Amino acid sequence: MPALSEATALPLLGHASHDDLLDVCRRAARTAQSQQRPVLASWATRLRHIDPIALWSHGRTRTDRSLLWRSAWDRSSLVALGTAHDLTERGEDRIPATRASWEQLICDAVTGGQHDEALPTGQGPLLVGGFSFAAADAAATAAGVSATADLPEALMWVPSLQIRGSAGLTPMAELRLNAVLHPEDDPEQTAKTLIHLAEECLPERLAPHPEASSSLHGSLSSAVRDLPSAQQWKRLVGQAVDRIRAGAFEKVVLAREVRVSADRPFDLPAALERLSRTYPDATLFAVEHGAHTFFGATPEFLVRLGGGTVRALGLAGTIPRGSTPGLDAELEEQLTGSTKIRHEHDVVVRMLVDALRPMSGHVDTGTGPNVLKLANVQHLATVVEGRDVPQGLGILHFVERLHPTPALGGHPREEALSWLQHNEGLERGWYAGTVGWSDALGQGEFAVAIRCALVRDNTASLYAGCGIVADSDPQDEYEETVAKLRPMRQALGLE
Numbered sequence: 001m002p003a004l005s006e007a008t009a010l011p012l013l014g015h016a017s018h019d020d021l022l023d024v025c026r027r028a029a030r031t032a033q034s035q036q037r038p039v040l041a042s043w044a045t046r047l048r049h050i051d052p053i054a055l056w057s058h059g060r061t062r063t064d065r066s067l068l069w070r071s072a073w074d075r076s077s078l079v080a081l082g083t084a085h086d087l088t089e090r091g092e093d094r095i096p097a098t099r100a101s102w103e104q105l106i107c108d109a110v111t112g113g114q115h116d117e118a119l120p121t122g123q124g125p126l127l128v129g130g131f132s133f134a135a136a137d138a139a140a141t142a143a144g145v146s147a148t149a150d151l152p153e154a155l156m157w158v159p160s161l162q163i164r165g166s167a168g169l170t171p172m173a174e175l176r177l178n179a180v181l182h183p184e185d186d187p188e189q190t191a192k193t194l195i196h197l198a199e200e201c202l203p204e205r206l207a208p209h210p211e212a213s214s215s216l217h218g219s220l221s222s223a224v225r226d227l228p229s230a231q232q233w234k235r236l237v238g239q240a241v242d243r244i245r246a247g248a249f250e251k252v253v254l255a256r257e258v259r260v261s262a263d264r265p266f267d268l269p270a271a272l273e274r275l276s277r278t279y280p281d282a283t284l285f286a287v288e289h290g291a292h293t294f295f296g297a298t299p300e301f302l303v304r305l306g307g308g309t310v311r312a313l314g315l316a317g318t319i320p321r322g323s324t325p326g327l328d329a330e331l332e333e334q335l336t337g338s339t340k341i342r343h344e345h346d347v348v349v350r351m352l353v354d355a356l357r358p359m360s361g362h363v364d365t366g367t368g369p370n371v372l373k374l375a376n377v378q379h380l381a382t383v384v385e386g387r388d389v390p391q392g393l394g395i396l397h398f399v400e401r402l403h404p405t406p407a408l409g410g411h412p413r414e415e416a417l418s419w420l421q422h423n424e425g426l427e428r429g430w431y432a433g434t435v436g437w438s439d440a441l442g443q444g445e446f447a448v449a450i451r452c453a454l455v456r457d458n459t460a461s462l463y464a465g466c467g468i469v470a471d472s473d474p475q476d477e478y479e480e481t482v483a484k485l486r487p488m489r490q491a492l493g494l495e
Contacts, residue, residue, distance in 0.1 A: 018195065021177065024112035025187035031110060033183045040085065040105055040158065041190070042125040042178045044113035047163065049171035050202075052077035053276060055163060057269035059201040060288050065157065067128045068272065068295075069437065070284040071445055073304055075167030078437060080128045081201050082160030084178040087127065092135045094154035095403070099396035102127050102156070105180075106440050113176075124440035125178045126164075129156035130287060130294075130449065133404060133428040134417070150292050150454060151430050160197055175202070221263040222494060228256065228425060233481075234474035236423065237466075243419060244470045251347050252410035252419055254477075255426055255465035258485055260494060262458045268293055271491040278375050279487060283447045285435050294430050296452025297487060299374055299381075302434045303402055305395040306443045310360055310386040312398075314349040314369070315448075316407045316467055317341035317380035320483050321373065328378075332371055335378060340471040345369055345380040347469075348406045351413075352384040355401050359393055360386025376486050394442020399434060407467065408432040408448060429454060431463035453488045462488045 021043045028041035056068040059081040067080040085105065089097040111124060132153045158178050165173040177194040181187065228236070233256050240252050268286070275297040276284055286295035300315040319335040322328030335341060349365060357363050368382030409432070410416025431454075436446030454461045464484035466477040489495045 018191065020112055021194065022188065022191045024110055025179065025181065025191045027112075028110040028179075028181045029183075029185060029187040029190075031108065032181045032185070035108075036183055038085070038105070038180045038182050040109040040125060040178065040180050042109055042111045042176055043194075044111070044174055044176040046114055047173040047175045049165055049173045050079075050163065052079050052163075052165060053269060053272050055079045055202075056081075056272075056286065058203065059161070062197070062200045063160075064288075064290055065159075066286075066288045067159070067437075068284065068286040069128075069435075069445075070276070072281055072283040072299075073301065073445065077163075077165040077167075078126070078128070079163045079165075080126070080157075080159035080161070080437075081163075082197055083157050084125075084160045085158040085180040087129075087154070087156045087158075088152050089154040090136065091153070094135065095131060095396060095400040098131075098154050098156050099394065099400070102396065102438065103394075105158070109440065123443070125158055125176060126162050126437045126439055126444075127156050127158055128162075128437040129154075130430055130435035130446075131156075131399070131403065131433050132430050133408065133432040133449075134421075150456075151287070151289055151294060155287070155289060160194065161201055163202075223261045225259045226256065227259055230478060234478050237468055237472060237474040237477050239423065240419070240468045241470065241472050241474075244468065249415040249419065250411050251344060251406055251467055251469050252416040253406075253408055253432070253465050253467050254420075254424060255428055255432065255463055256481055257426055257431075258462045258464075260460045260462065260492070262460070262492075262494075265457045266455050266460060266492050268295065268455060271295070271493070274491045275487065278490070279451075281372075282374070282451065283445075285447060285449075285452075287430075287435060291456050293455045294435075294449070294452065295455070296449065297491075298447045298450050298452065299372060299379065300407070300448040300450060302405070302436070302446045302448050303395060303398040304445045305389065305398060308387065308389050310356060310389050310398055312352045312356060312384045312402060312405075314345065314352050314382040314384060314405075314407065315372065315379050316348040317345040317369075318377050318466075318480055318484070320377055321375070328373075332373075332378060335371065335380060336369075340469060341380060342369075343471075344467045344469050345382070347411045349382045349384060351406050351411060352402070356384060356386040356398075359389065359398065359401065361388030362386070374487075377483050395436075395438050395444040395446065396442070399436075399446050403434050404432060405448075408450075408465070410467075428463070429461075432465060451484065451487050453492065455492075460488075460492055462492075 032039040069078040279297040282297035369380040372381040438444035464481040
């Protein structure tokens, strides 16, 4: 296959060499043939920076699998389009099984092209996706709730196209084309397929989304159903408090669902634009799998690993924002001065410290907790940092150890999760699960999937939960869920 001429080269790829991509595919094919197993091929080139939401909005219509990510940590972005290889697992061991498969796939990957050294993490081909809150057999409760196939329990994949962007005064981007070649695959056809997909997903110009700058508040007609009802949920809070006071566990996190049916499909790119503007300090994410899109703007990351340092965030304790600076300061004082809220927060931080200590040389919690202020609520937040992480420990090791934290399930973990399994009556799916990515070195980021919704056409499931402790009041906890649901209601044009 001849090299692309300058006239026919992809506009966003500049003078990138097709011969180089073809060489990578050929080397991977030879390795696959000699070892009689699949081999990952990955080729990279630099790009000008592209708006990630606009790129995802365009690319998602050309593929049936995509991911959008914008990190609150360093403002970096990731758009993953198409699927080079799936790593889907089930059951309680879905995270370590995924990790083992990824380590095997990446160990002899064949790479080439022009790597962008400006990217601190996200080196080489990435594994992207997420994990459900619980395994299916644990999600099916005694009340008769059954698991569904909306999103698999573990859906991690190597994208065919990944566009990694860095923030700063001179933002840069890296395009990486990935493919897994089997012994019988034709490397020239593989290279041709990747070029065609890149042409489809990376047009010379990306038009802004037509409704990105407009407001749809009040424009949707919808029917809303609380699952369970408000009164049933508050009674459940009371039952949890009784069990806590009886010594069954120290904390449990109760969730509820609001299911919305609108008169037409939701505009997801517009929803993400609203979330991006309103919650710039949150991590923005979207995972599209077939007909389902799971997206949100979460203030909480589960774990970040890079440069031998691991960080987890203890985020527990919530109070609304005030309508005036004086009222906001008064509410912040209530947040920091509440014995009940501080206890709820400390439970989470203690667990994170205990989890990270065996896996790092030194663990530090700083001077926390701090107050994290979002547009609608404020939280107590403590960053737990572990330094000198031993080589060989990757981010999926930490995801396995940390998920779910007491901020999502409860404490002690086993007792709290067992009670939820038999009493919550809600199939959480990916709500309170984790979404993120790992690179070839085991570095990466995973966020806690809260402030989120699962959408299919004109139906959306919105989720919120609260940490219940011995002093919890059912009405206060219900009002907290209402506040936590507001970001997604506004993003979808329901308020």
